[in-house]
Amino acid sequence: MTATREGTDTADVFDEQTRQRAQEIIARYPRSRSALLPMLHLVQSVEGYVSQAGMAFCAQQLGITTAEVSAVVTFYTMYKRQPAGEHLVSVCTNTLCAALGGDEIYARLRKQLGVGHEETAGRPGSTGSITLEHAECLAACDLAPVLQVNYEFYDNQTPESAVALVDALRRGDRPPPTRGAPLTDWRSTELQLAGFFGEAQELRDAVDAPSAAPETLAGNQLAQDNGWQAPAMPDQAPPLPTVPEKK
Ligand code: FES
Numbered sequence: 130m131t132a133t134r135e136g137t138d139t140a141d142v143f144d145e146q147t148r149q150r151a152q153e154i155i156a157r158y159p160r161s162r163s164a165l166l167p168m169l170h171l172v173q174s175v176e177g178y179v180s181q182a183g184m185a186f187c188a189q190q191l192g193i194t195t196a197e198v199s200a201v202v203t204f205y206t207m208y209k210r211q212p213a214g215e216h217l218v219s220v221c222t223n224t225l226c227a228a229l230g231g232d233e234i235y236a237r238l239r240k241q242l243g244v245g246h247e248e249t250a251g252r253p254g255s256t257g258s259i260t261l262e263h264a265e266c267l268a269a270c271d272l273a274p275v276l277q278v279n280y281e282f283y284d285n286q287t288p289e290s291a292v293a294l295v296d297a298l299r300r301g302d303r304p305p306p307t308r309g310a311p312l313t314d315w316r317s318t319e320l321q322l323a324g325f326f327g328e329a330q331e332l333r334d335a336v337d338a339p340s341a342a343p344e345t346l347a348g349n350q351l352a353q354d355n356g357w358q359a360p361a362m363p364d365q366a367p368p369l370p371t372v373p374e375k376k
Pocket of ligand 1: 221222223224225226227265266267268269270271273274275
């Protein structure tokens with residue numbers, strides 16, 4: 130019996146398969162505490178968020194305190210403290226996307242779904258339920274404005290295309306991302322982030338899916354077309370400039 134301070138028995142929440150997966154994750158690292166990040170993704174694949182029981186489960190498995198687990202959970206925005214929807218929709222509202230329409234997209238989706246940041250339209254986990262969030266730069270500025278569903282990219286969005294996308298998700302459809310792996314649901318994505326890929330074909334599909342966009346490769350293509358090359362790296366690194374001694 131493994132109970133948390135709040136009285137939740139983690140055995141009620143995390144079954145034998147999850148415990149075995151936890152042990153597989155821990156075995157990947159020389160020190161068990163290094164396994165915390167993928168362990169939290171594993172917890173989210175089961176619960177749809179990180180509950181008190183989820184934090185206690187990680188602490189027990191890793192031999193650390195729940196305070197240490199909580200410090201990590203509350204630092205990273207990928208770990209959710211409330212049950213998430215079937216899909217997580219992340220709208221980039223960082224500088225470039227915001228200037229090109231990201232703020233308007235986020236505002237339209239808030240209105241369309243009737244929710245705010247990190248709130249869920251529909252019963253969390255049920256088909257068509259959507260958690261909405263605004264996100265910092267998603268590292269796809271050349272394709273701005275972008276949004277992600279379960280961390281898969283939908284590039285060059287407009288308010289209209291974004292509304293059409295969430296309407297399709299609400300109906301239970303899964304429109305293909307612009308690039309990358311096929312769209313699944315958020316909990317399945319969390320299991321993948323923990324390092325478990327289910328059927329071999331599912332993994333193959335995800336790996337084989339196109340991921341590079343022409344916009345991202347434009348500079349590389351230009352260099353190829355013109356026969357440009359970066360200068361070769363010197364055999365020996367040039368000496369560093371001398372720095373005045375601190376007094
Ligand atoms: S600002 Fe949106 S992807 Fe960089």
